[in-house]
Amino acid sequence: MVTVTTPIKAESRNLNFFYNGGNHALKGITMPLYDKKITALIGPSGCGKSTYLRCFNRMHDLYPGNRYEGQIVMHPDNTNVLADGVDAIEVRMRISMVFQKPNPFPKSIYENVAYGLRVRGETNKRVLDDKVEEALKGAALWNEVKDRQQDLAFNLSGGQQQRLCIARALATDPEIMLFDEPTSALDPIATANIEELMSELRNKLTILVVTHNMQQAARISDYTAYMYLGDLIEYGDTDKIFTNPSRKETEDYITGKFG
Numbered sequence: 001m002v003t004v005t006t007p008i009k010a011e012s013r014n015l016n017f018f019y020n021g022g023n024h025a026l027k028g029i030t031m032p033l034y035d036k037k038i039t040a041l042i043g044p045s046g047c048g049k050s051t052y053l054r055c056f057n058r059m060h061d062l063y064p065g066n067r068y069e070g071q072i073v074m075h076p077d078n079t080n081v082l083a084d085g086v087d088a089i090e091v092r093m094r095i096s097m098v099f100q101k102p103n104p105f106p107k108s109i110y111e112n113v114a115y116g117l118r119v120r121g122e123t124n125k126r127v128l129d130d131k132v133e134e135a136l137k138g139a140a141l142w143n144e145v146k147d148r149q150q151d152l153a154f155n156l157s158g159g160q161q162q163r164l165c166i167a168r169a170l171a172t173d174p175e176i177m178l179f180d181e182p183t184s185a186l187d188p189i190a191t192a193n194i195e196e197l198m199s200e201l202r203n204k205l206t207i208l209v210v211t212h213n214m215q216q217a218a219r220i221s222d223y224t225a226y227m228y229l230g231d232l233i234e235y236g237d238t239d240k241i242f243t244n245p246s247r248k249e250t251e252d253y254i255t256g257k258f259g
């Protein structure tokens with residue numbers, strides 16, 4: 001019998017994180033992100049889910065005094081994204097992020113999507129047009145906006161704005177996409193659209209998603225990590241975590257005994 005193993009796209013190795021002033025928010029987290037799979041981070045408020053996610057694209061660099069220890073290694077090139085000398089801007093092109101609240105720039109739909117490409121130095125209109133179209137299609141928004149690309153992004157609905165943010169993140173061809181509670185500000189229909197889109201994106205990239213919604217984690221993810229007070233308590237196949245977790249703490253959380 002041939003066993004096919006899924007390659008690892010990235011992994012944190014003994015990752016610790018300290019907020020300015022010393023708050024030890026992540027405690028030695030070692031965890032893989034499998035290639036073209038969705039990994040969900042769950043756990044009660046304040047357990048470190050967003051902190052972990054934000055390490056991947058060096059968001060914490062934007063505030064002085066924060067400190068990482070350990071590594072986040074991307075494969076196959078073995079780049080430690082936290083290493084000195086690694087350009088955080090380039091990391092954010094490879095590992096892009098979608099936030100909880102849709103946060104389009106005060107620009108046109110077109111310019112929102114073209115933004116990262118322009119930062120990269122792309123000036124050729126033909127290339128920009130093609131890439132914008134491809135990203136809008138990838139975010140399942142093209143049909144709704146193809147005739148109004150010069151409209152202000154703020155004129156879109158909340159769900160459309162979130163798909164625009166996904167298109168903006170897709171435009172630079174990232175290898176990993178981080179989603180921080182991407183549907184918590186959306187209605188159920190927009191939520192279903194984003195979940196479907198995430199399932200489709202899995203065909204081309206690796207996803208790490210923070211969610212408070214355990215049904216959502218169970219619906220969309222392949223792997224689930226349960227965190228508590230900065231520790232990784234349990235990590236495994238989503239089916240196993242939700243039906244037969246190994247740790248009592250995980251079971252208590254997913255059955256709603258606390259949190």
Ligand SMILES: Nc1ncnc2c1ncn2[C@@H]1O[C@H](COP(=O)(O)OP(=O)(O)OP(=O)(O)O)[C@@H](O)[C@H]1O
Pocket residue numbers: 019020023025043044045046047048049050051052212
């Ligand atoms: N900017 C900050 N400065 C100092 N401490 C912070 C900062 N942001 C978060 N923390 C602390 O780090 C810990 C982890 O917070 P984090 O936001 O990562 O948790 P979370 O699991 O994502 O929570 P939530 O589900 O509420 O978003 C908490 O103790 C929190 O108070």
